[in-house]
Amino acid sequence: MPLLAWKPEYELGIPDVDHExxxxxxxxxxxxxxxxxxESLTTVPGFLGELFSRISSHFALEERLMRDGRYAEFPAHKSDHExxxxxxxxxxxxxxDGGYVDLGRFAVALEQWFSVHFSTHDAALHRWSASSG
Ligand SMILES: [Fe+2]
Ligand SMILES: [Fe+2]
Structure with missing residues (x-):
């Protein structure tokens, strides 16, 4: 069973952002x-690297939208990304260092981070983008 299930309320209505x-x-x-x-021990570092770079480029996309639109909540949103x-x-x-991480716990933490970030920062970004058209 997948860890994260997509929910309709995650949809922001900003197609590029939703897609990512x-x-x-x-x-x-x-x-x-x-x-x-x-083989998880050997695949984990590559996975983490990939995850890190995909998440950073997603954040860069949102941060560009916010910077270009002079979005007032930009600093708070960006610091949650960071x-x-x-x-x-x-x-x-x-x-x-140690060759070990508790990835099960990490995945759960990620799930929580995304649900909270989506429903707060990203939802506010959506309201702003919809109203500034
Ligand atoms: Fe996002
Ligand atoms: Fe965000």
Missing amino acids: HRELFDLINELHASLFEP RLLDEIRDLMDDFE
């Missing part, structure tokens, strides 16, 4: 599924 949100969900589900594969990227970076460091 769905892709991130798929990637996180794949990461979660791969944890149960016997908090998640820091967490992923820490995890990659831990993996390099």
Whole structure:
């Protein structure tokens, strides 16, 4: 069973952003599924790297929209993005140092991060984008 289930309320109505949100969900589900594969220890670093770069480029897209539109909540939204990227970076460091991370817990944390971020920061971004047309 996939870890993350897409919900209609995640849909922001900004097509580029929605498309990337769905892709991130798929990637996180794949990461979660791969944890149960016997070769998971060797595939994990690549997966984390891929996840990090896809998430950063998604955040860059939103941040560009906000910067271009002089969105007032830009700093708070961006700092929530940075908090998640820091967490992923820490995890990659831990993996390099000790060869082990609790990815099951990480996947759950990601799930929580995304549901909260979607329903707060990204939803507000959507309301702003809809009203500034
Ligand atoms: Fe987003
Ligand atoms: Fe965001």
